[in-house]
Amino acid sequence: MRKLIIFVLACICAVLLYFTTVSAEKAFRSEWKLPRAPARQQAEYRLVLITQELETPFWDRVGDSAKREAAKAGAGLEVWGSYGNDPEEFLKKLEIAIDAKVDGIIVQGLDSDAFKELTKYKAAFFGIPVITVANDVPMGDSLRKTYVGSNQYLAGRMIAGQLLEDMGPSGTVLLLGDSGNAFYQRQRLSGIRDALGAYPGIRTEYEETRNTREQVIAATQDLMNRFPDAEAFVAVNASLAGAMVQEIGRRARVEPYDIYTFDDSPDALSLFQDGKLDGMIEQSPEAMGRLGVDLLLDWLKGDQIPLDSGGYYTDIRIRKADEAP
Template sequence: MRKTIVVLLAAICAVLLYFTSASAYKVFRADWRLPQTPLQESAEYRLVLITQELETPFWDRVGAGAREEAAKHGAMLEIWGSYSNDADEFLKKLEIAIHSRMDGIIVQGLDTDAFKELVKYKAASYGIPVITVANDVPDSLRRTYVGSDQFEAGRTIARQLAADMGQEGTVILLRDNGNAYYQEQRLDGIRSILEAYPGIELQYAETQGSREQVIAAMQDLMNHSPDVQAFIAANANLTAAMVQEIGRRSRVKPYHIYSFDDSPDTLTLLREGLIDGIIEQSPEEMGRISTALMIDWLEGRQIPLKTSGYHTEIRLRKAEDAP
């Protein structure tokens, strides 16, 4: 019995010795390599650009600039958004991007409490940097802003208006009732120039964004101010309805009308001579710079980014310059 046990133990030891030797051979073979971690996206940052206005000329150009810059760095860039300024859908996309743990989010600023909450708390809790582009929301704790100096854009329009109209007249400033930061900056810039002209009277029209509401606000203003000579739309999306109502009541030509280029309608109106001038921005540059800064941040090359933002070029384009 004892002899059987000894034989059995010897056999077990021989088997164990064989497998130990085989494993040791594999470890010390010349062609053996440590197990490779599957390639992650560490060499390719996952970025997303989110806008409220998909498939518009302005935002298509922002996206093109962002894609071009992302490709240079081997980063993956997706473009998400909503149509027709659907704020709820836009915020859902932003929340999805945060929960998807994107490496970086570049987003059109939306000056609402819901947007600020998502950026300040949810994105921050995941450690995801956020850069606002085109429209800023500085108190959202975004890393930085890339886009036009909206205050200077307002000043540029006001200078042109004073040159075209002269030093006397009534000017209507049309705005939406959202009180967005970019809109307030434009209006502050306009006021900073026109307050030097005591003969120019400023009147304010505030409306919600629908065409019917813009038309109703314009009807009320023009009924009460028949001597108005000029109009400035601080929100470019209001321009088409504003011009429609002016044209319905009288000829558009005698009026001085100005706006901005971040609506698909304004360039068409400019080409048709229905508005006198627009502030032309640099959307491709916005896309390129915001993407480059995001990658610089992720790679630790630019920390911190300038909280005051990075301003892109603006220029005034007049009707006679439109192709």
């Protein structure tokens, strides 16, 4: 009896001790350190890439390659920007970047007075170098150091060339552009017009519209009503392409029309893969990001002063519908 009692007591004791030890271990073991990352050597240069269209395939590629390049060079780089077409937010980011005194700004050019005001006066006032990427704003307006991206005029010409090839030397071409009439859009347009100007059989009609879905649809309808014999459409501003193609598709079959655009909008690639586009200008976003960072760092380090104010052009090529996978 006595042995049994002692045994039971010992068991209880062991169980209690076990649980106490386990809970004590749980309570005291876990690391107390705040997850304070080792004080990294602060990056020598803080760069910001600002775009109007965050998280679109095109800009993601630009941003990723820029980040890789910056990391390689030991510089800090963050991608800021606005979602969708939100110039106000975009400009705010730009102003913050300037006020935050970053060492360099790579920005998607916005052809607006506010943008020019910021780059020309404020950035210059703080001595912050600005490089435009993908979309340019002329140096005289923005005091940008240089431009990295596609040669938009050449891109226009290439579209026109493709168009001629597909359509032949006569017909009506409808051009749809954004009413913001940005610098790059003007360049594309002049490229197209210059190329087509040599062919008297080709008639071009240009229409500008505000960049909202309803407006684009209305403009497209209007154009198609006025020029029912049109054979080709070019969305000079790629962001209009989606709504435009949709409207064309609503009115008639899309296939007979030759439709062209550029690849710097979220819609363009999916439209192209669906076979609704006949041709698309493919740019080199990776090269833009990489080159932009390289040039900016070169300038900051004084390796290359001044930068070529004319701009550094990245590769463009045309993708035709029959190339589509």
